Every structure is written in C-alpha cells, then in structure tokens.
Amino acid sequence: MKPGLLRTALNIVALAATLFMNWLAIALPLNGKDTGQLSDQYPILTVPAGYAFSIWSLIYTGLIGFAVYQALPSQRANPRIGRITPLFLLSCLANIGWILTWHYEILSINILCMLALLGALIGIYARLRAGDERPGTAERWLVWVPFSLYMGWITVATIVNVTVVLYAAGWQDTGTVGAALAALLFVVAAVIATTIARRFSDPAYALVIVWALVAVAIKHAAVPLVANTAWAMAAVIALVVAYTLIAMLRGGFGRDERARAL
Template sequence: MGAHSITRIAVIVISVVVYIAGITFNILSARGTGPFLKTTANISDTYNTQITPSGWTFSIWGVIYFWLTAMLIYIVSTIFRRNAFGPMYCSHSVLTYGFFICWILNVLFNISWLLLWDREVMIAALIFLAFVAFTNYTMIFFSCRGLKENSAWLYKYHNKDLWCIRILVQNGLAVYATWTSIATLINLTIVVSYNAGMSKSDAATLSLSLLLAEVLIWFVLENSLLDKHVRYILTVYPVIIVALSGNMTKNFDASAPGINSVFTASLLALACVLFAVKVCLVVWRHIKHPLYSDTHTQEVTSQMESASKQ
C-alpha cells in the first residue's frame, strides 16, 4: 500500500495558500483599496473599446472563483481518501506536479496583471494576462494527460472522481481559460489602439478576428484529434456567449450597426450554433462511441486484484 507524500501535500497546501492570496488581491482591486489606486472597473472605463462588454458580464468572475474553489476543495479531499493503491492524491493521481506549478504561476501572474492594470502599464499587463491564459491551457493539458493515464481505472472503480475531474477541474479551468483569453483580446485592443495608434474600430476588428480563428480552430480540434481527451469539456462556448452578449448590450446600435457590431452578432450566433452541435455530438458519442471498452475495464480489474493481494 502506498504511503503519503510530504512533497505532494506541500504543493497542494501552497496552491491553496497562493489561491487565497489571489482572491484577496482580486477583492482589493475590485474595491480600489490596499495596494490599488483605482478599481478595476474604473480602469476599464478609462480604456474603453468597441468590444468591452457591459459591466454585468464581469460578474462571471464570481462564477470562476466559485468553480475554482470547488476544484481546490475536491483536490484537498484526495489527501484524506484512499484507493486500493494508497492515498488518492499520489496513487493513480491525475494531477501532477506540473499541474500545481502552473496553478501557482497562474495565480502569481493574475496578481501581477492586477497591479499592472491598476498602474495603467498596458503593454506589460497584456503580457501577464496572456501568461494567465497560457497557464490555464497548460493546466488543462496536464489534467487531460493525467486523466488519459488513469481514466479507465477511475471509470471502473472511482467513477465519481472521474466526473469530479471532468466537471470541477477541466470544465472549471475551461471557464477560466476562455474568459482570460477573451480578456487578453480586450487588453490587446487597448494596447494597439491606445499605445500603437490603431483606430478603435480596426483594433476591435483585429481582436474579433482572432477570437473567430480561435473558436473555429478549437471546434475542429476538440471534435477530431482531441475528442478522447476533451470530449466532456462543455463550458467554452457558454463563456463566449456571455462575453459576446455583454458586448452586444453595450455596443450594439440597432438603428445603425457598425461593422464590429455585425461581426459580434455573427460571432454570437456562431457560438450558439457550435455549442448546440457540441452538446449533440457529446451525447451521441457518449452513447454510441464510449471512451472505455471491455478491454480497458478487464485490464484495470486485473490491476485491482493484484493490488488487493499485496
């Protein structure tokens, strides 16, 4: 039977402590107190763009942090639970050291972005926000790789944990990653218009074009090459829909819609269609083409029997 790993426990504890620090900085930035000179919303109003969404849209941060908190609670719970091979956090563990290192870096990048945004250092803020999005992608990668190695085992003996990884970890991080990707594009719009001198209209068109490319590339990859890894990640499109809806409520003028308003409306319609197609594909594949076969379950059964004899 496996023993506890002090190093792994330490990494999990550090991840929780850093996250609490990150939440604290986010609360202070929203209020414009402590190390912050202004509120995050005031800075956003100062650097308004044609794709900046309505204020209500940013309430999605509450959803993000609620989801991430639930994810961390689940991760901490694995310290106190065991499987046939030992403690769950280090025996057939899905989340590796790489995952937690990226998590810690992510929160530190987030805090750095808040401070740079507050000081209106927009180019540096863009770089750090891009790092936040990138580390989100890498965490999803690590979780998918870890799940690939252990999913058949979890499916057979710890199905609830399999779905906790999918729902709390992967879908929670997908919400965070999608929103920070969109926020990065908004930050890019600010930099190219306020720092580089591009017109606000062209800057917005640039970012909307990048978003369109990202959405189409993701849709193709997730439903082909990456299907077996990301099949049950469903939260990307709802976040895009919320962001674009917030853009529409703030910037769309029905009497005289501009090119970016039409672009945004078209993107919103596309996101809704792709989300519907994605859900239908997941349901159909879940029934007709499940990820785990009898061969997989037989292999993990033999592993379990061997472990029980030790």
C-alpha cells in the first residue's frame, strides 16, 4: 500500500474506533453509567451544565469532515496532514483511553489519558500552523477549524478533570475556597483563549471556551463568585473574538503577522 493510502486508512480507522467507543459509552452505557451520571457524582464548581456536552456532536462532525478531506486523492501528499497523522492517531488512542477509564472510574489513569489527548491536540495545532504556507479555504474549514474546536473543548475538559481528581483525592471544598479556585481557573482559561484568538487569528478555539463558561455560569448560578466570574470571562473572550474577527475581515492578520506569532 502506498504511504498516502496507508496514512488515509489509519486516520479513518482510528476515528471510526473513537466514534464507536463514544457510541458504546452512550448506548450501553459503559459500566452502567452515562457520562452525565458520572459527572454528577462530583459536585465540583467547574462542571458546565449538561447541554454544553452537545458540542461533541459538532466536534465529531468536524473530524468526520477531516477524515473525508484527507482521503481525497488531491490531499494524499499534503505535507501538513502527513505531519499531524501520528499525533492524530495518538489523540484517538488517548480519547478511547479516557472514555474507558472515566466510565470505569480509574481516575489516576484517566487524567493521564486526558493530558495525553490535550498534548496531542496542541501538537497538531502547532504542526498545522508551522511554516508560511497558507491553507486553502477547504483545508481551513475541514482541518484547522475542527481541531481548534477539539482542542478548545479538551482544554475545558482538562480543567474539569483536574478538579475531579482533586475532589476524589479528598480536596472537597465547594465553599469559598473551592469557589475561589474555580474562579481562578476561569481567569486562566480566559487568558489562554484570548491569547490564542489574537496570536493565531483563531476565534473558533476561543468561542468553545465562551460556550463552556456560559454553561458553567448557568449551572452554578447559586454560587455568585463562580457564576459572576464565568460570565465576566465569557464576556471578555467574546469581545476579543469580535475584535479578532473585525481585524481578520480588514486584513489585519496577514501571513507575516501569523508567522511572527508562531
């Protein structure tokens, strides 16, 4: 099999396995509990409202688009897709590992799977943007945007997972100290989101963080420090995204600026 065809097949099989495992987690569900029930076991202040998890449908739709796009004969020699394939395979393996260890509540390994997934997505993000060559419109929408959405949500999920592990280890303060820690994490998430939005002209990543923060604010409306901080950070990110979009439309983020940002 030619290298391009092998790469294409591996990417499709890895994504199919990931989607199948996620389907099992919902359909069975794995270990008798769905994802929402497992989340509700941990009364922590960083978990968003349940509706926020519907973003997985958008992420997986985008990844299916990526799988189809990279399988096109015209893309089999695309060097950017070739560079990200090993990390994409790692991300699929980490995603499957995360699902299994989450549903079987093996949190010590679960957090390692989540960190591996986040690391793989950061690597994909960086490799896609390496060099000065700009992608075409199709590649931007079918490769760049799906991985921006994916990395954005896994950024949020990592924050939640860290607090879950802390809770399970005995740090179960959901009072003032817990609220303050949650608020601090929201500020950190906002700094990351606005930095990426501005430096890489990437509103998609930042909008995922806004989505998550609004869902957190709604779920924890009874905790003023948590809800107000989440609303405030979501507003700040939204303003930066609006500014970034205007700058992009006006040509304020050309190739030279992106290259310097990298």
